[in-house]
Amino acid sequence: MSASATIQYLIIDDNEIDQLVTGKLLQTKLGATRILTFNNGKEGLDWMEQNSSTDLAIILFLDIKMPVMNGFEFMEKFNTLNENIKRRTRIFMLSSTLNPEEIERAIRYEHVDTILEKPLSIDQLSNLMDQ
Amino acid sequence: MIRHLFKSAISGQRSVITLFLVIAVSSALLILINYFTIKTLSAVRAYTSGESHYSKGQKDAARNLIHFIETSDEKFWKEFQEDIAVPLGDSIARAGLMAHSNEELIRQGLMQGFNHPDDLSNLIWLFRNFREISFMKKAIHIWEQADGLVARQRNLGYQVYPQVKEKTLSSIEKLEVITQMNQLTSELTIKERAFANVLGEAARTISSYLFYVNFFLTVVIVSSAGYYASVIIRGLHEKNQALGRTNHELDKFVYSVSHDLRAPITSLKGLISIAREEKDQKEVNRYWDLMMDSLNKQDHFIKDIISHSRNKRTEIVKEEIELIPMLNEILEQLQFMEERTEVETDYATLPQKIKTDGVRLKIILSNILSNAFKYADRAKPFLKIKIKTCLQQQNLVIEISDNGIGINKEDQPLIFDMFFVTSHSNKGTGLGLYIVKETIDRMGGRIGVESTAGEGSKFTVSIPL
Numbered sequence: 001m002s003a004s005a006t007i008q009y010l011i012i013d014d015n016e017i018d019q020l021v022t023g024k025l026l027q028t029k030l031g032a033t034r035i036l037t038f039n040n041g042k043e044g045l046d047w048m049e050q051n052s053s054t055d056l057a058i059i060l061f062l063d064i065k066m067p068v069m070n071g072f073e074f075m076e077k078f079n080t081l082n083e084n085i086k087r088r089t090r091i092f093m094l095s096s097t098l099n100p101e102e103i104e105r106a107i108r109y110e111h112v113d114t115i116l117e118k119p120l121s122i123d124q125l126s127n128l129m130d131q
Numbered sequence: 132m133i134r135h136l137f138k139s140a141i142s143g144q145r146s147v148i149t150l151f152l153v154i155a156v157s158s159a160l161l162i163l164i165n166y167f168t169i170k171t172l173s174a175v176r177a178y179t180s181g182e183s184h185y186s187k188g189q190k191d192a193a194r195n196l197i198h199f200i201e202t203s204d205e206k207f208w209k210e211f212q213e214d215i216a217v218p219l220g221d222s223i224a225r226a227g228l229m230a231h232s233n234e235e236l237i238r239q240g241l242m243q244g245f246n247h248p249d250d251l252s253n254l255i256w257l258f259r260n261f262r263e264i265s266f267m268k269k270a271i272h273i274w275e276q277a278d279g280l281v282a283r284q285r286n287l288g289y290q291v292y293p294q295v296k297e298k299t300l301s302s303i304e305k306l307e308v309i310t311q312m313n314q315l316t317s318e319l320t321i322k323e324r325a326f327a328n329v330l331g332e333a334a335r336t337i338s339s340y341l342f343y344v345n346f347f348l349t350v351v352i353v354s355s356a357g358y359y360a361s362v363i364i365r366g367l368h369e370k371n372q373a374l375g376r377t378n379h380e381l382d383k384f385v386y387s388v389s390h391d392l393r394a395p396i397t398s399l400k401g402l403i404s405i406a407r408e409e410k411d412q413k414e415v416n417r418y419w420d421l422m423m424d425s426l427n428k429q430d431h432f433i434k435d436i437i438s439h440s441r442n443k444r445t446e447i448v449k450e451e452i453e454l455i456p457m458l459n460e461i462l463e464q465l466q467f468m469e470e471r472t473e474v475e476t477d478y479a480t481l482p483q484k485i486k487t488d489g490v491r492l493k494i495i496l497s498n499i500l501s502n503a504f505k506y507a508d509r510a511k512p513f514l515k516i517k518i519k520t521c522l523q524q525q526n527l528v529i530e531i532s533d534n535g536i537g538i539n540k541e542d543q544p545l546i547f548d549m550f551f552v553t554s555h556s557n558k559g560t561g562l563g564l565y566i567v568k569e570t571i572d573r574m575g576g577r578i579g580v581e582s583t584a585g586e587g588s589k590f591t592v593s594i595p596l
Contacts, residue, residue, distance in 0.1 A: 015394065017421050021401030028408050065390060067552055096393040099386035118394075119401030 008056040011037045012044040012074065013063040013094070022061055022094070022120050029122040041069030045077050048089075052082045058089040059129075061120065064097055064106065071095070075109045092116050092125070150359040154352055161348040168341045174257035175334045177250035178270070179327060181221060184245035186323045188217025189281055193316045196288050200305050203295050215285050220244035222278040225271070228258045266333035270326055277322040284315045387550050388436060391560060395429035428560070435562040438494050442570050452489040454481065454527075458518060461497050468504040471512065477519040485527060487596055491570045496529070498563045499590050503533040508585070515587075525596055526576075532589035538582040546580065 009032050011022050019037045026032035034056070038044040044060070064071035071093060078086070093106045093115040106115040113128060192214035199207035220243025227237040234255065241251050261267035291308050294300045300308070399422055406418045455478055462474060500516070507514040511534055519530040538546060538553065545551045547568040550561035571578050576594035 015398060017398040017425055018401060020421070021398065021405055024405040024408075025401070028405070095390075096397045097386065097390050098393070099390070102386075118397035119404060 006056060007032065007034065008054065008058045009035045010044060010047070010058060010060040011035065012039075012041060012060065012066070012071070013037070014039050014066040015063070018063070018094075018118060025120055025122055030126075039068075040066045041071060041074030041077070045069065045074060048078075048081055048085055052085040054085065054088065056088065058085070060089055060091045061094045061116075062091055062112075064093060064095040064102060072105065075112065078111060086111060090129075092128070094118055094120060146362060147359065150355050150362070153355045154359070157348050157351045157355070161345065161352070164341070164344055164348075168337060170253060171257065171261075171337055172334055172341075174250075174253035175330050175337070177246065177254050178257070179330050179334075181241070181244055181246045181250075181254065182323060182326055182330070185218045185221050185277075186320075188214045188245070189284065189319055189323075190316060192218075192288075193284065193312050196284075196291075196312060197309050200291060200295055200300070200308060203298060208292065208295075211288055215281070215288065216243055217245055218278070218281045219285065221246075221274075222281060224254075225274055225278060228255065228262075229271075266329055266336075270329045270333075273322050273326045273329065277319055277326065280315050280319045280322065284312065284319075287311060287315070384549070391432055391550075392429065395425040395432075398425045432560045432562070435560050435566060439562060439566050439569070442491065442494070442566065442573055447488045447574060448490070449486050450489055451484045451486055452492065453484055454478075454492075454520060457489070457493060458496060461493070461500050462516075464497075465501055465504045468501075468507075472504075472514045472516065475515065475517045477517070479521060481520050481522065485596060487527065487594060488574060491574055492594070495567050495570055495592060496531075498567045499531050499592070502563060503531065503535060503588075506533075506535040506588075508534065508536045508587075522596075523593070527594045527596055529592045529594075530589060531592075532587060534587040537584040537586050537588055538580070539584050543580060543582060547578075 009023075009026050011019055013019050013022070023035050023037060026035055036047065038047065041062075044062075062071045062074060069077070075091075078091075089111065091109075091112045093112055094117075095102070095106075095115060096118050097103065103115055106112055116124065192211050195207045195211040195214055198204070199211060220240045222240070224237045224240030224244065227233070227240060237255060238251050241254060242248065246254060257267065258271070262271060287308065291300065294304075402418050402422050402425070406415055409415050409418070458476075466472060503516050504514065513534075515534045517530070517532045521528050542551075542553050546553070546564050549565045551565070552561045568578060571592060571594065574594050576592065578593075579591045580588060581591075582588035
């Protein structure tokens with residue numbers, strides 16, 4: 001509980017229902033209090049640029065298919081952020097895709113932990129975070 | 132794309148048939164020309180070798196006659212008779228050929244002239260077919276003159292034979308006969324050389340023509356075959372590329388569709404898992420509504436996919452339709468989405484019934500009009516929709532404008548792309564306008580859009596009737 005309170009959760013997803021579901025799960029199962037949602041990669045990136053000197057740990061859930069800036073485009077831009085925020089951020093891609101090309105591409109990003117299926121499974125996430 | 136492949140296959144086939152004909156005709160021509168040229172050249176060679184026997188026979192005859200005159204030895208007279216028979220045989224054959232006599236007689240004459248039995252047919256063939264051609268005409272003329280000289284040589288022999296036999300010839304008379312004989316031989320030598328020259332010249336000319344004709348026809352055949360191969364290879368290459376593109380598009384389509392079909396399911400699963408934990412009944416009720424939205428979206432998506440595939444598969448069916456009731460029906464179905472709506476119509480000059488594909492027209496109009504409702508600007512007091520129709524040179528033109536949220540300039544070129552959704556909403560499936568564009572393309576029409584963000588959009592559809 002206390003650990004989750006010092007973690008900043010970011011949800012980047014264009015689907016309002018999925019934003020709600022992921023946020024609720026984080027709140028109820030992990031006791032997350034700091035949750036921010038963004039409708040596309042651009043909005044998320046803007047926030048990260050403005051908060052690049054944060055001293056919080058960041059866990060980011062990133063959808064792939066989004067208007068304006070999709071998940072992959074976001075990852076290309078993420079590399080240009082400063083070392084502080086990159087070091088503090090763990091990224092989980094969250095998608096309904098079954099396209100092997102997209103899944104492979106997602107895993108290949110250095111800063112992406114893994115790709116998870118929607119809806120977010122808290123058990124799976126806890127296991128991953130304990131590693 | 133398939134239609135395009137089919138079309139290119141037909142035009143490819145036509146050019147392939149033309150090329151094949153060119154190759155076939157050139158090859159047949161090449162074979163024919165080579166056959167006759169070889170036949171001609173071998174006949175010319177046979178004449179040249181016949182001439183050398185003719186020449187040798189005549190010269191030996193002259194020598195033997197001189198020996199006979201000098202020695203009165205009957206042996207030389209016999210040899211004279213044998214030797215002179217060779218040019219005389221040719222002479223008989225020539226006369227027979229000129230008089231169109233029995234072929235057996237001609238063959239006998241040629242055989243007597245020491246011509247090879249295998250050459251006889253070619254010798255006769257060349258004479259009969261080329262006797263009016265300049266080189267052969269010239270050669271025959273020389274031959275005829277030579278035959279005259281040979282006949283004189285023979286007659287001279289027979290004339291002196293009894294006198295030699297009876298030894299009644301004086302030395303002066305002998306000398307006179309020998310001089311006459313030598314005279315005839317040297318005249319004949321000139322004729323024989325001229326004959327050989329004419330035929331040699333002809334053989335060289337024919338050879339060089341043969342070379343050019345062969346060269347030309349070979350170039351035609353090789354370049355046609357090369358072009359044929361390149362046409363085939365290019366066709367295959369294009370088809371392969373098109374197939375590759377189609378496959379890739381199909382893959383992309385399948386993954387996109389599966390994603391968009393799954394997304395509402397995964398949302399629903401998520402909603403169920405949070406609803407289970409929720410104590411607040413109000414929140415739970417909100418989740419019910421969201422579940423319904425999610426299912427509606429999926430339903431809508433499936434319907435879009437179906438109309439997309441139907442548009443691809445089914446043929447255009449033109450029927451009499453009434454446009455105004457169709458528009459009213461569509462508007463009625465949409466009205467529940469937005470209650471504050473004003474619809475202004477201008478159906479001037481439109482005939483009551485028009486002939487077009489009603490099913491497709493309805494798909495087009497429903498999609499454009501439902502966008503007007505979906506993307507209405509809530510900040511404005513009313514949603515205003517204007518529909519204007521008219522006929523322009525056999526085209527049905529429909530303008531639909533609204534005062535909705537409009538489309539950003541940079542998005543305008545993309546709105547007809549498959550799975551494109553604008554940034555300000557996730558209301559769309561990314562298929563509506565793609566289907567509209569595809570359907571209009573299928574009907575041979577056009578669509579255009581003018582829009583300013585915040586002010587509204589105007590779609591103009593033109594469909595040939």
